[in-house]
Amino acid sequence: MKVTRRTDTKPRGHIIAPQKAPPAAKAHGPLRILSIGAHPADIFDQSGGTMAHHVARGDWVGCCVLTHGARVHDKVITDAMFHRQRVPEKKRMGKLMNERADVKAMEVRRACRILGVKDIYFFGADDAVLLPTEEHVRRLASLIRELKPEVILTHFPHESGGIWSPHAAAGHIVMLAVAHAQTVEPGDRNPPHRVAQIFFWGQGAAHLAMHVFDAARSYYSDVFIDITDVVKKKLACMDLLVSQGYGGAYARKRIEISDGAFGRGGRVPYAEAFISYTSQTYRYLPLSDYTRQFARDSDHEIMARYSYRIKTW
Numbered sequence: 001m002k003v004t005r006r007t008d009t010k011p012r013g014h015i016i017a018p019q020k021a022p023p024a025a026k027a028h029g030p031l032r033i034l035s036i037g038a039h040p041a042d043i044f045d046q047s048g049g050t051m052a053h054h055v056a057r058g059d060w061v062g063c064c065v066l067t068h069g070a071r072v073h074d075k076v077i078t079d080a081m082f083h084r085q086r087v088p089e090k091k092r093m094g095k096l097m098n099e100r101a102d103v104k105a106m107e108v109r110r111a112c113r114i115l116g117v118k119d120i121y122f123f124g125a126d127d128a129v130l131l132p133t134e135e136h137v138r139r140l141a142s143l144i145r146e147l148k149p150e151v152i153l154t155h156f157p158h159e160s161g162g163i164w165s166p167h168a169a170a171g172h173i174v175m176l177a178v179a180h181a182q183t184v185e186p187g188d189r190n191p192p193h194r195v196a197q198i199f200f201w202g203q204g205a206a207h208l209a210m211h212v213f214d215a216a217r218s219y220y221s222d223v224f225i226d227i228t229d230v231v232k233k234k235l236a237c238m239d240l241l242v243s244q245g246y247g248g249a250y251a252r253k254r255i256e257i258s259d260g261a262f263g264r265g266g267r268v269p270y271a272e273a274f275i276s277y278t279s280q281t282y283r284y285l286p287l288s289d290y291t292r293q294f295a296r297d298s299d300h301e302i303m304a305r306y307s308y309r310i311k312t313w
């Protein structure tokens, strides 16, 4: 057998020259952030303060509510019927649920107005059994191709251990949709879109590890956003979620135990916490202004900072 030998010593193929650093943030324009929640309250509860910050900075912030949420903590459907002998018959119940879904959607619109969020997408899934079905994934992928978010804020897919938690199911739907959005869909004229980063909502004191599945937790919140300057806005949003009993006392308790606990973790009065999906690349080592300042503060200075409480009544 004849063997042909290469006589040149140059490597075959085309080698791409090392890239320069990517353009600065300014050249990329405003960030595009999409917050996706399973239920109407989730986007505010988990990321209302962060959304308000980015709106104020001039970023595009949209939100998507996956289910109508008519059953979740609803005053009429879930609460008032709990102690009844019989619930209304099917047709009447269907009508009632549509009415409650409209009430919830109105609350979301009003709360978004407080944050300055104009683009709201009601996905309209039933909140009875939320599953990562192909239909949901394809539809959400189409929305992602259309809106082209660089950042998605959503539920951690391992919350409460699996898809029996609608929050975890929502996380699964989002992850599958993010993957599918990177390719084409016949009938969808929008080109493939790649999301740059996903920040999952961290689970604070309001979600203590109390199920057997929580024992397997091995994640931690690696990003804290100081929302102290906008926490009253967030409270005002929560106060509007009357249909599910979030207004008033609960909103205040929730802000203190969840955002207050995240704040203590982040060494500020109130914070929202996130779990980064993927590692990021930098030219220099990332160290935030907050982190540098904390290293220069004494114990008591740090404690005094995060002990601050807003007047809520």
Ligand SMILES: [Zn+2]
Pocket (backbone or CB within 6 Å): 038, 039, 041, 042, 167
């Ligand atoms: Zn929820």
